[in-house]
Amino acid sequence: MDLEKTIRALQGRGFAVSRFATKEEAADYLAGAIQNTTVGMGGSKTLDTLGVYDRLKEHNEVFWHWREPGIPTLDKALTAQTYLSSANAITEDGQIINIDGRGNRLAAMVYGPGKDIYIVAGVNKIEEDFDKALFRARNTAAVQNMARFAGSQPCQSEKGGGKCYDCRSKDRGCNGLLVLWGKMFDMQKIEVVLIEEELGL
Template identity: 40%
Template sequence: MTTPADKSAEKALKKYRRLGGEDLVAQLRALGYDAVYVPTREKALEEILARVPAGAKVGAGGSLTLGQIGALEALRERGHEVLSPLGADPSSEEKTAMRRRALTADVFLTGVNAVTADGEIVNLDGTGNRVAATCFGPGRVIYVLGINKLTGDLEEALSRVRNFAAPANAMRLGLDTPCADTGFCHDCDSEGRICNRLVIHLRAGRGEHSVIVVGEELGL
């Protein structure tokens, strides 16, 4: 049962998220990004589709956020070739080939592990295909993030990535890593380690870089 207190809290949260999201968007625009704030995942999908030209080949990194939004399915339904390793055998040549092809896609979609209030985008990868594509290759990169990824500064962002996002994803993927057992980073040397390559984007690079900030909690 939804109580008056629940409704009051939700109303306040919506405003709080919107204000934080709009401030972040303003900062991102100052750094050269095409940035927009939307309140819901449905609106986020509309913004994604609006930024992918007809006939474009689309690459994507592993992203729970994109899955929650239904972005890849919607693009396939619209007739786009979507290059994503999700669902393939992790050790297969097919998966490796897909990752390589995604580096030359027309558009690359990715989630975000953390973003600072100053607009620094932080992503940590195991294989590195996702962060590589955001640095060079695709003509357009679209970052999609829930408001839960917003942090105060870079120190907080790095702590979030190492001590929440990485352990939570290791748990989700059923990996045999120390962080999956304890919930925090051990800077381990285990075979299943998923935090090998760290990229911090200080501002938009060459090409078109878009950021869609969603006023919902999405991803990990």
């Protein structure tokens, strides 16, 4: 994993990049940078571990379905001025990859004139190229994420679980793939917050 190369590549694509040694430093930065606005958050173990929901609630109106489940929360998160997510994988040439079941995270990251997007990720999400990043997104992030859901997904079966089968289960949570190649038109910014720790799925 080449962190310096990844940062240069992300910046070359028009993403802002900030880098922190620890999750505590990253959480302090986000709490200071995001003030007096509306904030939506995507489902993310990384964001949960950072504890940013409680920090951001002190100075913002925050919508996160992991705290307040339901479609109204998802709708408000989608149209919030600032949106936070993690990434399932990031390539060393700066592509940001996410898989989603409902699409709330993907939608929030592709459209939003004037929006600020923060993508918060540990360096364990960085992969050498697109094929390895997609493999990671499917066989690590998606498989582990599916453990949170009831159902008949083969990746969760006792026999042969632990890898993605590109299944057709009615309970599959892998219904869409987003690859960000750059900041969408009219967004204020997409900032990748890289943390030099292993975080998330």
